[in-house]
Amino acid sequence: MHLKSFELFGFKSFADKTQIMIEPGITAIIGPNGCGKSNIVDSVKWVLGEKQAKNIRGEKMEDIIFNGTDQRKPLSVAEVSITIDNSNKILDIDTEAVKVSRRIFRDGESEYLINKSPVRLKDIEKLFMDTGIGKTSYSVMEQGKIDMILSTRAEDRRYLFEEAA
Amino acid sequence: MHLKSFELFGFKSFADKTQIMIEPGITAIIGPNGCGKSNIVDSVKWVLGEKQAKNIRGEKMEDIIFNGTDQRKPLSVAEVSITIDNSNKILDIDTEAVKVSRRIFRDGESEYLINKSPVRLKDIEKLFMDTGIGKTSYSVMEQGKIDMILSTRAEDRRYLFEEAA
Amino acid sequence: SIEIFTETFHIIRKNFSEIFKKLFQGGDASIELTDEENILESGIEIIAMPPGKKPKNINILSGGERTLTAIALLFATYMVRPSPFCFLDEIDAALDEENIGRFLRMLEQFAKSTQFIIITHNKKTISIAESIYGITMEEPGVSKIVSYRMEKSEGKAVLTS
Amino acid sequence: SIEIFTETFHIIRKNFSEIFKKLFQGGDASIELTDEENILESGIEIIAMPPGKKPKNINILSGGERTLTAIALLFATYMVRPSPFCFLDEIDAALDEENIGRFLRMLEQFAKSTQFIIITHNKKTISIAESIYGITMEEPGVSKIVSYRMEKSEGKAVLTS
Numbered sequence A, B: 001m002h003l004k005s006f007e008l009f010g011f012k013s014f015a016d017k018t019q020i021m022i023e024p025g026i027t028a029i030i031g032p033n034g035c036g037k038s039n040i041v042d043s044v045k046w047v048l049g050e051k052q053a054k055n056i057r058g059e060k061m062e063d064i065i066f067n068g069t070d071q072r073k074p075l076s077v078a079e080v081s082i083t084i085d086n087s088n089k090i091l092d093i094d095t096e097a098v099k100v101s102r103r104i105f106r107d108g109e110s111e112y113l114i115n116k117s118p119v120r121l122k123d124i125e126k127l128f129m130d131t132g133i134g135k136t137s138y139s140v141m142e143q144g145k146i147d148m149i150l151s152t153r154a155e156d157r158r159y160l161f162e163e164a165a
Numbered sequence C, D: 001s002i003e004i005f006t007e008t009f010h011i012i013r014k015n016f017s018e019i020f021k022k023l024f025q026g027g028d029a030s031i032e033l034t035d036e037e038n039i040l041e042s043g044i045e046i047i048a049m050p051p052g053k054k055p056k057n058i059n060i061l062s063g064g065e066r067t068l069t070a071i072a073l074l075f076a077t078y079m080v081r082p083s084p085f086c087f088l089d090e091i092d093a094a095l096d097e098e099n100i101g102r103f104l105r106m107l108e109q110f111a112k113s114t115q116f117i118i119i120t121h122n123k124k125t126i127s128i129a130e131s132i133y134g135i136t137m138e139e140p141g142v143s144k145i146v147s148y149r150m151e152k153s154e155g156k157a158v159l160t161s
Ligand SMILES: Nc1ncnc2c1ncn2[C@@H]1O[C@H](COP(=O)(O)OP(=O)(O)OP(=O)(O)O)[C@@H](O)[C@H]1O
Pocket: A011, A012, A013, A031, A032, A033, A034, A035, A036, A037, A038, A039, A040, A063, A064, A065, A066, A067, A068, A143, C141, D050, D053, D054, D055, D060, D061, D062, D063, D064, D065, D094
């Protein structure tokens, strides 16, 4: 089970539809300050079910919708999709690849889809249970936060070990 | 009024007496991870009167005394001195250069000296009042903390402006 | 349950010590329960000693030493519960060139079974990637992606689209 | 007193806007009192807009944009209350090469009247320094200093002691 691709459309600075194919091994993402690299990381946390806007640098969830520039109007919806290879059927869905999507509208309404069928957020959580996907505390390491595990109080560090156990 | 030099002896990883001369303009300090560069910054904060050990990455003030390696025994005293050019007599001392020193012993006892005469910490604070030295909130920018002013709450940011006013 | 947590804890501790020693080429590291009597609620202490050093606590380590220690703990946890993919955002920022090299050699081992997507400004890190995406903002405020292929023979990145 | 604080505040705000525009080559920035009625206790809000962008708050800016904004505010305060010397510890860590260049050009202006001691791993930053100190740990755990002189003609650092 591996990541095949993900798509961003209207998510933060990705006003235009953008698809990123992911090969095996190591993929580097490069570019100047402020061009959108960390926004890609935020989009992955978000499509996997992030519930708190502040964990992806927003105040309200709607802040993640492209909010316009001097030249472009804001958009009214943001969508992120992640496509995961499922040829070994580890995910409990009967397709070779599974596409999970999340959308949010300006009024705060959210939609979730698995292979284009509307589902609830908890169906996505159930899909990924025990796969290691979605438990982003050690599969997504955010900018500037690598040594957070060392600064956290001893009592608060358990979560990392409990997730692995 | 400018910095001429400073000396570290027994301060953190500087087990041997070390003098650093400072020229006008820009001085770069380089070296591999863990070799002692940020310890130099800590020593400047400390000799200028830092009161809290946690602000120089310690738990108790005595933590700043060289605590030994596999090959060397711990030392029992740490001393840092800073020598400031005073040819324009901005500092209220009648010498061409003013040397401020601070020492700490294993039992927690501290000593302060101006040109080798013992003084109290508040004499050092009085010496530097209104000179811009010692108000380290904007003359010492610590590693990883450059954008702290942006993450602080609006109410807590006043200190930077009050110090400048 | 207590058994599963304790068993996982011991495996992670063993992994952490081995990985730390590789990344630091020496020294020692461990994780300890702060309260052995109360395993289900105990906090976890991290002890890390780079070669020759005897730090009293983890806060006096340098920026680069802390990053490398955190990476060791991350990889130690990975060996127990690998994720199919992992996103790392500029985790090499505080590392000097030598430590980046040691980190990358280890990353290449883990990348045999996990996809790593790593955001970086560092040339050494970019040079070990199998695929490279460049993000640009020719139009202010709007992100656009271009992909490069690494011409490994020439050590150069060649724009493919 | 209220007059001194208000006057200083306005000068810093003007400096901040000018310096930000230089570092970002455009855009706009400001500082505002959160409570105009209560100047002695009001909080201070920071507004920063890189060219073409309209960020709702400062947290959605990127790592490098935040560093550059903080540097602009630091220099803005400096112009009001210069310190004879200033220590900067790896503040270029999150900046790309182009932004490091813009930061350094500004640093060179301020360095005419202030001594800057800057800790860095970046070659560009090292190349503009008039003097360079290298710290080593040949003996594990014990810091030792060596000084280099920049041979600017050759762009190389030459060990002097
Ligand atoms: N909802 C939004 N609409 C439009 N632009 C946005 C939105 N949210 C964030 N941005 C923009 O995205 C930019 C930040 O992008 P990001 O954090 O991905 O940069 P980065 O490539 O990681 O840069 P760095 O190398 O500095 O870390 C900011 O300039 C911000 O204004």
